[in-house]
Amino acid sequence: MGNGEMDGSAAGDSDIDWNTEDELEIENYPVSSCSGEASSSAGSSNTKLFDHFVGMGFSEKLVSKAINENEDGNSDVILEALLTYAALEDSPQEQETETVVPNISSSDYEENFLDDFSDIDSNSDSEGIYEPASEEEKKMMLLAEMGYTLDEASIAMERCGASASVAELSDFICAAQMSKEADALLPEEKPQPKLSVEDFQKSKKRKHGGYESWKRSLLTKKPLDPDDEPLRLPNPMVGFGVPTEPCQQIHRNLPEAAIGPPYFYYENVALAPKGVWDTISRFLYDVEPEFVDSKYFCATARKRGYVHNLPIHNRFPIRPLPPCTISEALPLTRKWWPSWDTRTKLNCLQTCIGSAKLTERIRKALEDYEGEPALHVQNYVLNECRKWNLVWVGRNKLAPLEPDEVEMLLGFPRNHTRGGGISRTDRYKSLGNSFQVDTVAYHLSVLKELFPGGINLLSLFSGIGGAEVALHRLGIPLKNVVSVEISEVNRNIVRSWWEQTNQKGNLIDLADIQELNGDRLEQLINLVGGFDLVVGGSPCNNLAGSNRHHRDGLEGKESSLFYDYFRILDLVKCIMSRGI
DNA sequence: CCTAACATGATGATGACG
DNA sequence: CGTCATCATCATGTTAGG
Numbered sequence: 159m160g161n162g163e164m165d166g167s168a169a170g171d172s173d174i175d176w177n178t179e180d181e182l183e184i185e186n187y188p189v190s191s192c193s194g195e196a197s198s199s200a201g202s203s204n205t206k207l208f209d210h211f212v213g214m215g216f217s218e219k220l221v222s223k224a225i226n227e228n229e230d231g232n233s234d235v236i237l238e239a240l241l242t243y244a245a246l247e248d249s250p251q252e253q254e255t256e257t258v259v260p261n262i263s264s265s266d267y268e269e270n271f272l273d274d275f276s277d278i279d280s281n282s283d284s285e286g287i288y289e290p291a292s293e294e295e296k297k298m299m300l301l302a303e304m305g306y307t308l309d310e311a312s313i314a315m316e317r318c319g320a321s322a323s324v325a326e327l328s329d330f331i332c333a334a335q336m337s338k339e340a341d342a343l344l345p346e347e348k349p350q351p352k353l354s355v356e357d358f359q360k361s362k363k364r365k366h367g368g369y370e371s372w373k374r375s376l377l378t379k380k381p382l383d384p385d386d387e388p389l390r391l392p393n394p395m396v397g398f399g400v401p402t403e404p405c406q407q408i409h410r411n412l413p414e415a416a417i418g419p420p421y422f423y424y425e426n427v428a429l430a431p432k433g434v435w436d437t438i439s440r441f442l443y444d445v446e447p448e449f450v451d452s453k454y455f456c457a458t459a460r461k462r463g464y465v466h467n468l469p470i471h472n473r474f475p476i477r478p479l480p481p482c483t484i485s486e487a488l489p490l491t492r493k494w495w496p497s498w499d500t501r502t503k504l505n506c507l508q509t510c511i512g513s514a515k516l517t518e519r520i521r522k523a524l525e526d527y528e529g530e531p532a533l534h535v536q537n538y539v540l541n542e543c544r545k546w547n548l549v550w551v552g553r554n555k556l557a558p559l560e561p562d563e564v565e566m567l568l569g570f571p572r573n574h575t576r577g578g579g580i581s582r583t584d585r586y587k588s589l590g591n592s593f594q595v596d597t598v599a600y601h602l603s604v605l606k607e608l609f610p611g612g613i614n615l616l617s618l619f620s621g622i623g624g625a626e627v628a629l630h631r632l633g634i635p636l637k638n639v640v641s642v643e644i645s646e647v648n649r650n651i652v653r654s655w656w657e658q659t660n661q662k663g664n665l666i667d668l669a670d671i672q673e674l675n676g677d678r679l680e681q682l683i684n685l686v687g688g689f690d691l692v693v694g695g696s697p698c699n700n701l702a703g704s705n706r707h708h709r710d711g712l713e714g715k716e717s718s719l720f721y722d723y724f725r726i727l728d729l730v731k732c733i734m735s736r737g738i
Numbered sequence: 739c740c741t742a743a744c745a746t747g748a749t750g751a752t753g754a755c756g
Numbered sequence: 757c758g759t760c761a762t763c764a765t766c767a768t769g770t771t772a773g774g
Contacts, residue, residue: 390754425763431752459761697763702764707749
């Protein structure tokens, strides 16, 4: 029950009523259900799973194969395997039971997701590859795609009835999470953790009307509602304000459904294909994205969109302020910088760098001239310079940035990504995929006075820890950090930074975001006492303009992981809205 | 010799803006 | 309609290590 005016005029200490900083020490906190239900009854759980998948229409053969080969996997992993098998066995041979597989790939997520609930007839199946499954199966698949476990989904189906909408089902699961949470904390009051429609009704009353109506609108609105103005990028791209240009707007009204806890902060490339940011915004509680170019914070451009529910008044940058021009950031280039190269800022730092061959070609082209080169040569050189972020390192000599220069430009400590078995290529890649620390820190700075005792952070797609570094440099203590990052190289970088900066808190790192289901999240929330901030920048490679091959939009293979950010954020919201 | 890891070079399209 | 920017992928060559 937030008070709806989180951006009120006062400085904030008494202004928020949902700060969870009342210190819950880990030592004192009951670590419930750690070794209990999850691992104890593996046998019965397997039979249950078996029946469950067979009930969904998969053949017994496939199901047992999938379960055996994924013994330690959860139901989502097994479902994934089943879908793979079914796809491979598409050739009709040994399917005794007619296995109707609703082949909802993640790339079809949104269409199906929305088609299913829009009032218009689903004239879908333009491809006509798969037969439409039964309504029940279809809902089941959608819930699975939304990230709920099949256990959760089937219980919800049982209790709510087959005619329940997916919106209702999803809310029921949320209610179940909350109810479970209550049981864990108050075992004497509710000895039977039975899920009932009653729980659902109760939770509904507890919840904000704003959340309910938002969820409804999410489920019924079409992807590109012609009534809505498509999002426009601001020019200049300064978001809700940057340190140099004094803040125009000091107040904004967040949709009620967006108000925390927890605070959340989501990031991705600003120049995504059409409609992507509309979708992202719609899923993240209709919060208007803040588009910011990091060129207002440092010597390199970085056009990014940020969706967050943070206050936007009293922001401050980290000190010392970083160099803001190329010549300040890279003084040694000053001597060789020709007057006709008028760049003062670098373009976006990417994951690849210019080749040696290219700089050689440029050198030869320039050597034909004594003084200023011809205009067409200048244009050619400048073009390549802008494309590859080349800098002048000698007479007629251009060079790509060194990894440690990229580190510095992005606001990371020197050698942050260096050593420990990390290749040069990996460094460029990890850095290119990272936050610009000063920019993110400016947005997160408002947390300092809200959480003087430090924060618990859930960091999804952490990369090399841009958010962690930002918070640390702001002087915000990190109490517990749960970090999810697929790349081992990156996890090592964050771990080693954590140790080298003598962090007092705990760093828990996970590799696979799929592992973070409702149960695991509940465990973690119990363990740390709730998350104050959920940050994440989900993969952009299917959105980025540089991608020649697979710029598939938000439904692309990697970029669709955005939906996992939403799933987890929504789960955290649900679990924590029950109160701690 | 083989393999795996690494480095290099070639490869447009989309969308905003003026 | 031109100018500009853009958290990249793929095939192939090269090197290090067994």
